[in-house]
């Protein structure tokens with residue numbers, strides 16, 4: 393099912409042969425630009441028009457009434473509630489440990505610089521809800537924002553046609569569990585634009601975070617600057633670096649687990665074992681035929697963004713996965729932990745046979761909002777740090793300023809900016 397690229401015995405730069413999606417974020421950005429412009433120019437009517445066009449739902453307003461949140465939690469399946477509570481508790485433990493202390497550095501008697509960590513004031517959190525519904529993404533967005541101390545949180549998620557045009561009740565229940573009551577039934581690029589520009593009854597935010605499909609991701613890229621964003625957390629990717637010690641059933645099941653998100657999802661196997669690859673290729677059709685979303689998974693596994701890469705050895709595989717910079721990287725090799733510590737680029741790394749990506753999706757305690765499309769080369773997954781800004785506070789008294797006054801003047805003159813030097817000297821005349 394996976395197209396194989398054989399890199400054995402070749403010194404080809406892996407970046408030139410890595411599987412990548414046919415439609416990239418840049419191409420999607422051109423398609424959604426008119427939606428962004430319309431929301432900026434017309435506000436609520438534009439949001440409602442896009443909702444009707446892309447979600448097939450006719451709404452007159454987008455705010456979810458408070459009582460719908462309460463009712464959703466009351467009606468939540470107790471097993472799902474227990475699972476969400478565990479997810480929240482584990483995520484909170486990990487994210488609480490990410491909080492940062494202010495640090496004061498003393499440069500001279502009377503001269504200090506303090507780095508203060510200040511939370512972003514108001515954030516819009518996107519929770520996907522097109523092909524699947526994602527109450528777990530409510531947790532992954534809200535917990536780090538709360539732990540960072542963000543004062544104002546709003547959530548947007550697509551209205552569901554088969555739930556009377558409301559946001560899915562499991563998502564509303566997760567919001568209620570976490571104490572977030574500002575929720576909007578808006579999805580896609582129009583949701584990101586609504587948050588970034590603000591509309592009639594929705595106050596603009598300072599930052600938009602959260603995962604989504606290619607259109608949501610493209611909207612975040614286009615509006616970055618007007619608002620802050622987290623990483624480009626688009627269609628899901630899994631790469632697995634495996635040797636002959638890996639269990640082909642685990643490998644096949646994990647590739648399918650992430651392919652089920654989206655026909656645009658990417659599943660990539662990197663291995664030095666022809667035997668493992670052959671066994672995975674034999675296992676995939678059986679599992680794909682038996683899974684619920686056969687069509688979506690088949691499309692994802694056979695798309696240009698998925699594939700298998702045969703490498704000389706695990707070292708060669710490590711170079712390939714570093715070049716790929718997957719959202720999720722599983723290491724299923726004899727020396728998995730050692731290999732994991734040598735990975736330079738991946739959104740999150742899952743080590744050994746008992747840490748599948750599905751664990752991280754829900755209950756590991758780690759965050760599942762992670763960079764895709766190679767963005768793990770420069771970006772991190774969602775965390776408390778995402779919602780914090782480091783601000784330097786500079787405090788120098790007269791003797792401390794005097795100590796470096798000559799250096800300021802020398803550098804100011806070297807840059808032909810003498811007024812800078814003068815602003816220091818004037819204090820000593």
Ligand SMILES: NC(=O)c1ccc[n+]([C@@H]2O[C@H](COP(=O)([O-])OP(=O)(O)OC[C@H]3O[C@@H](n4cnc5c(N)ncnc54)[C@H](O)[C@@H]3O)[C@@H](O)[C@H]2O)c1
Nearest residue numbers: 520521522523550579580603604605625627628653761762
């Ligand atoms: N990287 C991560 O951290 C991460 C985490 C979870 C999920 N995901 C990804 O999130 C995505 C969820 O996608 P989804 O589609 O289920 O839900 P979604 O909420 O992201 O997207 C649905 C919205 O897309 C809009 N849309 C649909 N077709 C459109 C079109 N042709 N033009 C413009 N807008 C259109 C609609 O308005 C709809 O509300 C998946 O790709 C999944 O892999 C990523």
Ligand SMILES: N[C@H](CO)Cc1c[nH]c[nH+]1
Nearest residue numbers: 526528529628629753760
């Ligand atoms: N694998 C997704 C991150 O790309 C997260 C998720 C949520 N629910 C299931 N999976």
Ligand SMILES: [Zn+2]
Nearest residue numbers: 649650653753
């Ligand atoms: Zn998943």
